[in-house]
Amino acid sequence: MAEASRLERAAAALMAVATAGLLLAWPGWRMRDAPPGDGYARNVDQFAAAVEAFAAAHTVGERDGVPLVRPPPGAEVPVLARRFQFWPALQLQAGQTYRLHLAAQDTVHSVVIDGRELALLPGQVRVMAITPAQGTAPALQCGEYCGLGHNRMRGGIEVVP
Numbered sequence: 001m002a003e004a005s006r007l008e009r010a011a012a013a014l015m016a017v018a019t020a021g022l023l024l025a026w027p028g029w030r031m032r033d034a035p036p037g038d039g040y041a042r043n044v045d046q047f048a049a050a051v052e053a054f055a056a057a058h059t060v061g062e063r064d065g066v067p068l069v070r071p072p073p074g075a076e077v078p079v080l081a082r083r084f085q086f087w088p089a090l091q092l093q094a095g096q097t098y099r100l101h102l103a104a105q106d107t108v109h110s111v112v113i114d115g116r117e118l119a120l121l122p123g124q125v126r127v128m129a130i131t132p133a134q135g136t137a138p139a140l141q142c143g144e145y146c147g148l149g150h151n152r153m154r155g156g157i158e159v160v161p
Helices: 002-033 044-058
Strands: 039-041 059-063 066-069 076-082 085-087 089-093 098-104 109-113 116-120 124-130 139-141 154-160
Touching (some): 044 059, 098 116, 109 124
Parallel strands (some): 076 098, 089 154
Antiparallel strands (some): 039 124, 098 124, 109 116
16 A cells, blocks of 8 residues: 555656646747747836837727727837737738737737747747738737636737728
8 A cells, every 4th residue: 555655656746847847848849939030038118118109109099998000111010918918909001011029018928920920928029020911800819828818819900001
């Protein structure tokens, strides 16, 4: 009886070590989805302030309680991922290329757009170029479970001529 108990404890300890190892390695294998050089480190509070300033300068309306921002063509567009939204909403011109600078504010998120996914970690900004086509409605969607509202975490992009 004591032998079985010792084996059970050893198996449980081995499982705990394996689980901890997988959890520690997880960000590394999730971040392999994009080539190096597509991101940079940035203080979360500074990035959030930059997003708010950008939104204030380019807001053209509101969408579901979130500022709707229309950046100039070719702009570097900062976007914040936070529970449970992408902020701000975007209105982009068809055929124009924009570089989205995306960062998580509160926990691990990811962004899926046009079949591409980038892991988003607080303090790390990821960059993705997008050229929306007329008649499309690309959406930003979180692909990493981030809490009970995760399934509703979507950000819209309106495409205008």
